[in-house]
Amino acid sequence: MSDINSLFSSQSPAVEQVLSEIEATRRASLFPCFAWATVVSVASCLFTFLFTGIDTISVITVVAIICPVVFWCFISYYRDKLSAIYKADVLPNLVKAIGLDMGSEQGFQYETNCDVPVSNFRDCCLFPVHSDDFTEGEDLITGKIDKTDFKFCEASYQYDTEDSDGDKTQHTVFEGLYFDADFNKYFQGVTLLCTVPLGWVPKNFSKVELENADFCKQFTVYSTDQVEARYILSTALQERLVNMVKTLKNASGEKKFSISFFNSRMLLLVSSGTNHFEASLFKQLKIERVRQDFQLIYTMADVINELNLNTRIWTKQ
Amino acid sequence: MGIIILVVVLAVLALMGIGIYNSLVSKRNNVKNAFATIDVMLKKRFDLIPNLVETVKQFTQHETEIFDKVAASHGAAYSSLSNSQKAEIDANMQQAQRSFFAIAEQFPELKSSENYRQLQGALNETEEQLSAARRGYNAAVTEYNTSIQSFPKNIFAGAMGFAEESLLQIGEAEKANVNVGDLFKK
Numbered sequence: 001m002s003d004i005n006s007l008f009s010s011q012s013p014a015v016e017q018v019l020s021e022i023e024a025t026r027r028a029s030l031f032p033c034f035a036w037a038t039v040v041s042v043a044s045c046l047f048t049f050l051f052t053g054i055d056t057i058s059v060i061t062v063v064a065i066i067c068p069v070v071f072w073c074f075i076s077y078y079r080d081k082l083s084a085i086y087k088a089d090v091l092p093n094l095v096k097a098i099g100l101d102m103g104s105e106q107g108f109q110y111e112t113n114c115d116v117p118v119s120n121f122r123d124c125c126l127f128p129v130h131s132d133d134f135t136e137g138e139d140l141i142t143g144k145i146d147k148t149d150f151k152f153c154e155a156s157y158q159y160d161t162e163d164s165d166g167d168k169t170q171h172t173v174f175e176g177l178y179f180d181a182d183f184n185k186y187f188q189g190v191t192l193l194c195t196v197p198l199g200w201v202p203k204n205f206s207k208v209e210l211e212n213a214d215f216c217k218q219f220t221v222y223s224t225d226q227v228e229a230r231y232i233l234s235t236a237l238q239e240r241l242v243n244m245v246k247t248l249k250n251a252s253g254e255k256k257f258s259i260s261f262f263n264s265r266m267l268l269l270v271s272s273g274t275n276h277f278e279a280s281l282f283k284q285l286k287i288e289r290v291r292q293d294f295q296l297i298y299t300m301a302d303v304i305n306e307l308n309l310n311t312r313i314w315t316k317q
Numbered sequence: 318m319g320i321i322i323l324v325v326v327l328a329v330l331a332l333m334g335i336g337i338y339n340s341l342v343s344k345r346n347n348v349k350n351a352f353a354t355i356d357v358m359l360k361k362r363f364d365l366i367p368n369l370v371e372t373v374k375q376f377t378q379h380e381t382e383i384f385d386k387v388a389a390s391h392g393a394a395y396s397s398l399s400n401s402q403k404a405e406i407d408a409n410m411q412q413a414q415r416s417f418f419a420i421a422e423q424f425p426e427l428k429s430s431e432n433y434r435q436l437q438g439a440l441n442e443t444e445e446q447l448s449a450a451r452r453g454y455n456a457a458v459t460e461y462n463t464s465i466q467s468f469p470k471n472i473f474a475g476a477m478g479f480a481e482e483s484l485l486q487i488g489e490a491e492k493a494n495v496n497v498g499d500l501f502k503k
Binding site (some may be wrong): 185211 | 449460
């Protein structure tokens with residue numbers, strides 16, 4: 001495996017070429033974006049005045065509602081076009097290079113769209129389950145390092161509620177980074193690790209006190225089985241998890257990490273309000289920003305090495 | 318008035334006593350349960366003996382004294398064994414496991430066989446589960462001991478006959494055993 005900086009440097013000439021193309025498109029998009037948004041806003045306002053009449057209140061209301069919505073739609077449209085170039089011409093190559101460097105035969109694969117199984121959020125026991133729940137996901141990276149397959153993406157877990165008038169409200173339970181990997185041991189129950197305590201203890205779970213003081217400072221552990229929790233969280237893994245969280249904090253800038261061990265797999269969730277891997281219409285996409293995305297992908301995939309998940313000395317091969 | 322206060326104080330003390338007694342019983346049962354889990358894991362390892370002995374004897378007839386010993390111990394049903402016999406089998410098994418890995422180093426055909434890989438996985442897995450069970454037992458004992466030593470439970474614990482439990486110590490041989498597993502990282 002190469003050093004992360006030298007690996008990125010080997011990719012940067014090709015990346016910079018695409019970045020200059022994105023910048024040219026961004027500059028060329030600014031005028032049409034605002035021109036079209038203004039034309040459509042004015043036309044929409046005039047059209048609305050035909051029905052409401054022109055008085056001070058309706059003018060203020062119409063302008064305050066219609067103009068921001070129209071501008072937001074146009075800005076999103078042009079920003080998505082820039083992001084699409086970034087996602088088509090930059091990310092797949094970076095992801096593949098990281099995969100090849102980490103010993104994956106075909107490199108890792110990148111897809112813009114992603115289906116996150118809602119069952120994973122239900123079964124992981126980190127959240128209360130709601131009836132009208134659903135997931136959304138994007139920027140999917142999949143791959144396999146030696147014997148360990150993984151799936152990494154941006155995901156959200158939400159649910160809808162309906163009031164007596166039939167009006168729906170959407171609630172977000174989780175939003176952030178989603179990392180699902182095969183674990184190197186078989187186990188039956190569920191064990192949870194949280195850097196921020198859950199505030200409630202799920203049914204059939206109890207708190208687990210482990211030996212490593214640094215680990216206990218970092219994580220609150222809940223499990224359906226005290227012995228199994230200790231089987232999963234060997235003293236070596238506890239140390240590795242402490243180091244992993246330090247590294248991930250540096251790479252992502254986030255502080256809230258939750259891990260669920262279930263179905264003999266490991267699900268790592270990093271709560272984040274940032275929409276990663278996107279271009280901006282108002283800010284040039286610079287190589288430093290791409291380096292941050294690269295470092296984040298690298299660090300997430302490197303969790304497999306950091307936690308030694310390819311050590312298969314137990315019955316699970 | 319004085320009698321009412323006395324009755325209230327006695328009632329509070331009685332309720333406190335019941336609460337503490339129940340909490341200590343629950344913790345003592347956790348210790349017993351954790352100890353029983355160790356026994357379950359030892360039994361799981363005990364069940365691996367025939368496979369272990371068979372695999373070794375396919376490749377060598379030398380250095381098999383320890384395997385003969387564990388094979389002989391497997392003749393009896395695990396449930397009929399006394400604690401001291403179980404402890405003896407445990408010590409022999411640890412020695413046999415170390416010998417098994419050492420023999421595998423001398424016989425490449427053994428090391429590359431599917432049977433060896435499966436057995437190695439099963440032995441490592443059982444060893445780690447056993448270690449987890451021991452750690453679980455120590456955690457339960459620590460919680461129980463802390464409970465009976467802290468005020469005011471210590472007053473009730475002494476009177477109710479709750480005695481301190483001892484922690485399991487990990488022997489030097491066992492520590493070495495864990496390192497042997499690391500040698501077989503893939």
